[in-house]
Amino acid sequence: MPDYTLADLEDWGKRILDKALELGLDPYPQEFEICDHNDMLGYMAYAGMPSHYPHWSYGKGFEKLKTLYDHGVSGLPYEMVINSSPALAYLMRDNTLCLQILTIAHVYGHNDFFKNNFNFKTTRAESTIATFKAHAQRVRSYVEDPSIGAERVEFVLDAAHALSMQMRRNRALRHLSDADERQRLWAEAQPRPDPFHKIHRSPDFSPPDLQRVPASPEEDLLIFVRDHNPYLAEWERDVLTIVHEEACYFLPQIETKIMNEGWASYWHREILNSLELPPELHLEFLVRHNQVVRPHPGGLNPYHIGLRLFDEIQRRHDDPTPEEREAGIPFPSAASGREAIFAVREVDRDVSFLRRFLTEPIMRELDLFEYEKKEEELVVSKVSSREQWREVKETLLRVVGMGGTPIIRITDADFGGRRTLYLVHEHDGRDLQLEYAERTLSHLHRLWGREVLLESLLGGKKQLMVFGENGFSTRPA
Amino acid sequence: MSTGAIFRPFRHSEAERSDRSAGDRLRHRQKIRESIRDNIADIIAEESIIGKRGDRVVKVPIRGVREYRFIYGQNAPGVAQGDGNVQEGQVVGQGSQQQKGAGDQAGDQPGQDVYETDVTLEELVEIMFEDLELPDLERRALKQIPAERASKRRGYRPVGIRVRLDKRRTARERLRRKFATRGHTAAIEAPAEGEEDRYPFHPDDLTYRHVVTDFKNESNAVVICIMDTSGSMDTMKKYLARSYFFLLYQFIATKYRSVELVFIAHHTDAREVTEEEFFHKAESGGTFISSGYQKALEIIDERYHPSLWNVYAFHCSDGDNFDSDNPAALRTAKQLADVANLFGYGEIKPLGSRYYESSMLNLFRRLDAENFQTVVIEKKEDIWPAFRAFLAKDRAGVATAERPAEA
Numbered sequence: 001m002p003d004y005t006l007a008d009l010e011d012w013g014k015r016i017l018d019k020a021l022e023l024g025l026d027p028y029p030q031e032f033e034i035c036d037h038n039d040m041l042g043y044m045a046y047a048g049m050p051s052h053y054p055h056w057s058y059g060k061g062f063e064k065l066k067t068l069y070d071h072g073v074s075g076l077p078y079e080m081v082i083n084s085s086p087a088l089a090y091l092m093r094d095n096t097l098c099l100q101i102l103t104i105a106h107v108y109g110h111n112d113f114f115k116n117n118f119n120f121k122t123t124r125a126e127s128t129i130a131t132f133k134a135h136a137q138r139v140r141s142y143v144e145d146p147s148i149g150a151e152r153v154e155f156v157l158d159a160a161h162a163l164s165m166q167m168r169r170n171r172a173l174r175h176l177s178d179a180d181e182r183q184r185l186w187a188e189a190q191p192r193p194d195p196f197h198k199i200h201r202s203p204d205f206s207p208p209d210l211q212r213v214p215a216s217p218e219e220d221l222l223i224f225v226r227d228h229n230p231y232l233a234e235w236e237r238d239v240l241t242i243v244h245e246e247a248c249y250f251l252p253q254i255e256t257k258i259m260n261e262g263w264a265s266y267w268h269r270e271i272l273n274s275l276e277l278p279p280e281l282h283l284e285f286l287v288r289h290n291q292v293v294r295p296h297p298g299g300l301n302p303y304h305i306g307l308r309l310f311d312e313i314q315r316r317h318d319d320p321t322p323e324e325r326e327a328g329i330p331f332p333s334a335a336s337g338r339e340a341i342f343a344v345r346e347v348d349r350d351v352s353f354l355r356r357f358l359t360e361p362i363m364r365e366l367d368l369f370e371y372e373k374k375e376e377e378l379v380v381s382k383v384s385s386r387e388q389w390r391e392v393k394e395t396l397l398r399v400v401g402m403g404g405t406p407i408i409r410i411t412d413a414d415f416g417g418r419r420t421l422y423l424v425h426e427h428d429g430r431d432l433q434l435e436y437a438e439r440t441l442s443h444l445h446r447l448w449g450r451e452v453l454l455e456s457l458l459g460g461k462k463q464l465m466v467f468g469e470n471g472f473s474t475r476p477a
Numbered sequence: 478m479s480t481g482a483i484f485r486p487f488r489h490s491e492a493e494r495s496d497r498s499a500g501d502r503l504r505h506r507q508k509i510r511e512s513i514r515d516n517i518a519d520i521i522a523e524e525s526i527i528g529k530r531g532d533r534v535v536k537v538p539i540r541g542v543r544e545y546r547f548i549y550g551q552n553a554p555g556v557a558q559g560d561g562n563v564q565e566g567q568v569v570g571q572g573s574q575q576q577k578g579a580g581d582q583a584g585d586q587p588g589q590d591v592y593e594t595d596v597t598l599e600e601l602v603e604i605m606f607e608d609l610e611l612p613d614l615e616r617r618a619l620k621q622i623p624a625e626r627a628s629k630r631r632g633y634r635p636v637g638i639r640v641r642l643d644k645r646r647t648a649r650e651r652l653r654r655k656f657a658t659r660g661h662t663a664a665i666e667a668p669a670e671g672e673e674d675r676y677p678f679h680p681d682d683l684t685y686r687h688v689v690t691d692f693k694n695e696s697n698a699v700v701i702c703i704m705d706t707s708g709s710m711d712t713m714k715k716y717l718a719r720s721y722f723f724l725l726y727q728f729i730a731t732k733y734r735s736v737e738l739v740f741i742a743h744h745t746d747a748r749e750v751t752e753e754e755f756f757h758k759a760e761s762g763g764t765f766i767s768s769g770y771q772k773a774l775e776i777i778d779e780r781y782h783p784s785l786w787n788v789y790a791f792h793c794s795d796g797d798n799f800d801s802d803n804p805a806a807l808r809t810a811k812q813l814a815d816v817a818n819l820f821g822y823g824e825i826k827p828l829g830s831r832y833y834e835s836s837m838l839n840l841f842r843r844l845d846a847e848n849f850q851t852v853v854i855e856k857k858e859d860i861w862p863a864f865r866a867f868l869a870k871d872r873a874g875v876a877t878a879e880r881p882a883e884a
Contacts, residue, residue: 054504371570373553380567380569
């Protein structure tokens with residue numbers, strides 16, 4: 001039985017919120033739900049959403065989580081919080097009072113981050129729950145529609161899931177309409193005004209290809225297919241939209257994992273330290289806190305790295321070494337270290353956060369290293385030494401957040417005049433996994449209905465992967 | 478200062494908490510099943526499965542339920558934290574593990590989705606045969622014997638034992654009687670003062686379910702495994718043969734209530750042996766295939782008379798027979814084909830040995846019986862296709878309907 005009552009939690013919840021507001025956090029209204037491990041597994045499988053459309057992949061996720069949990073391989077998180085207004089968080093019933101207090105404080109950290117970090121501005125938190133519910137209802141209505149049915153819906157969902165992460169990464173940038181984009185290309189192609197045009201030879205003017213679709217390479221694959229394949233049914237377009245919108249919703253969380261966890265860990269520590277906990281609770285808190293933010297050798301613990309960096313930013317501001325003072329403190333305009341980290345939580349994402357604040361001493365302290373796969377073994381290739389730390393850092397910046405997803409753009413929707421879809425992989429040294437590329441292209445081929453081509457580098461050579469009516473093949477491009 | 482958060486208590490009632498993932502889990506299970514079926518030829522060729530008991534749980538590697546996306550393969554280094562003392566060149570893990578980079582999405586690394594699932598052998602056999610689209614094996618009309626006794630309902634009766642009382646019908650009878658006597662009862666037996674207006678059951682109301690014992694004619698089957706155990710049958714050949722017999726037995730067992738197994742080992746002469754001896758005891762010497770068939774015929778004659786048993790005989794050999802025995806082999810094979818429902822000959826020719834070793838296939842080509850089939854097994858991947866081909870013969874036999882008169 002739990003060692004607390006609901007009244008205890010409400011009481012602590014109120015104290016924590018007061019403290020959080022006093023310390024300057026600015027969260028959405030918060031709701032907590034007490035649940036057991038089964039509910040938690042269910043919520044985890046569906047990304048925390050109270051309502052979500054059905055798809056077998058969530059059943060698979062559930063089975064996997066449950067197997068890992070039942071065999072004691074991995075425990076369950078103490079909490080789960082979703083980005084919505086009011087923010088919804090789930091607390092595990094079997095946790096001790098101390099853990100619940102820690103968790104509630106941690107949740108407010110996430111909540112504040114959701115509300116204030118710029119990446120989340122596009123997620124429309126106030127309608128999250130309703131949106132997901134509407135998505136679920138629409139997908140279910142297609143499943144139940146006798147002229148559509150579960151099988152065809154699953155077919156489209158499978159394909160859409162395969163492509164959902166191929167999207168523009170910075171949703172805050174406005175996506176120009178086709179007409180505006182052509183206008184921009186035209187304007188860009190114009191010769192620069194030259195005050196000395198009388199003595200300069202006039203530059204060659206080559207007009208941009210304004211007939212090409214898309215006007216500029218396009219990263220939102222699902223949306224492009226939705227808008228440019230005239231043979232899709234209305235419900236199919238809607239399913240693509242739904243999957244795309246969900247991906248957009250989760251994108252900021254993928255892009256800010258380290259910051260988000262670091263920020264929440266920072267605040268649960270600050271809040272609990274200022275709450276004057278009874279000694280036995282405080283002792284348990286210290287133990288739990290250290291479990292959460294300890295380094296994971298062989299992995300990257302976002303709680304640990306994020307918290308360490310926020311602490312470091314604050315220290316460099318409040319108590320810089322002479323050399324650091326020389327080099328300049330992170331936010332000169334901020335009045336205090338605290339104010340500086342508030343600014344950081346608003347304007348950064350993991351990539352920029354690490355790029356700006358992960359310094360050589362910290363890298364060495366965290367003992368970050370780069371590894372490569374060599375004949376079924378992962379071998380350390382570079383360590384954070386004086387010579388190599390920059391390269392290790394560059395690698396880290398490439399794999400963090402959406403860095404694990406290749407950038408692939410549609411450059412031509414009518415390649416060769418045959419409505420063939422031409423895609424280009426922006427190669428950054430990492431090759432595509434060929435089997436996965438083949439299967440994913442087959443999904444794209446289904447949605448597009450015509451041949452699809454993907455240009456990439458494989459083993460240093462330019463290759464064209466083709467998926468058409470005769471299946472998959474590769475040829476040198 | 479603030480309005481506190483809302484805390485929603487734990488809902489103890491199961492009814493309030495739905496098992497929301499049930500439908501998606503079911504669909505996932507179905508996909509796993511499909512995946513198993515697609516890879517059945519690989520799976521049953523695994524050594525670990527052959528020869529296990531039906532309720533044994535086997536591990537089956539699952540493919541095909543991966544969620545594909547564009548991901549990185551080669552030249553994709555990752556970054557991780559060390560324990561404070563990591564050196565260049567140190568091995569930090571196995572490549573098959575999921576990449577431990579900061580990419581935190583689920584299911585986006587190859588290898589992560591290849592997992593094993595537990596399936597009982599019975600389930601596996603069921604999956605194996607469910608898409609074979611085989612009709613029930615033909616059973617000989619005269620060979621059916623009463624095998625199953627089941628109870629079957631046969632209407633209702635006014636008499637019977639208490640447990641078979643049909644309460645619903647009894648109550649209905651009472652009501653019917655009550656309505657039928659409306660207006661009369663009051664006159665006949667008006668209830669006494671203070672007494673309830675009762676209308677009790679009458680023995681005539683009681684209705685019992687009538688149950689009869691139903692005899693189902695079921696047939697028994699015997700699988701006769703004949704194997705050449707001469708010196709030329711090495712372990713690999715025996716393993717292939719064993720796999721084949723195993724499948725045959727599993728399949729026959731799904732079609733009949735009781736299946737018996739007979740093992741006959743032969744070199745120049747044949748004897749009935751136990752399963753253990755059959756597969757593991759090495760013998761030496763030459764081969765008279767006819768000896769094995771003769772032994773099978775004897776056993777059928779003694780214990781499994783074709784009027785009572787469905788006989789399935791299968792013979793595995795490497796085709797290395799003494800030439801002088803060939804006429805006898807052909808004659809006995811013909812006799813065996815006459816008494817058996819299905820008789821097969823499998824020539825085990827591990828890869829490469831096919832062309833320079835002698836073969837019985839040419840000889841058996843002359844055997845003209847519709848229920849006789851020869852297959853060639855070169856490697857373990859052949860087992861499943863060969864097995865399908867073998868059973869297809871039975872199907873063809875059913876299609877052409879008429880079979881030669883019983884021996």
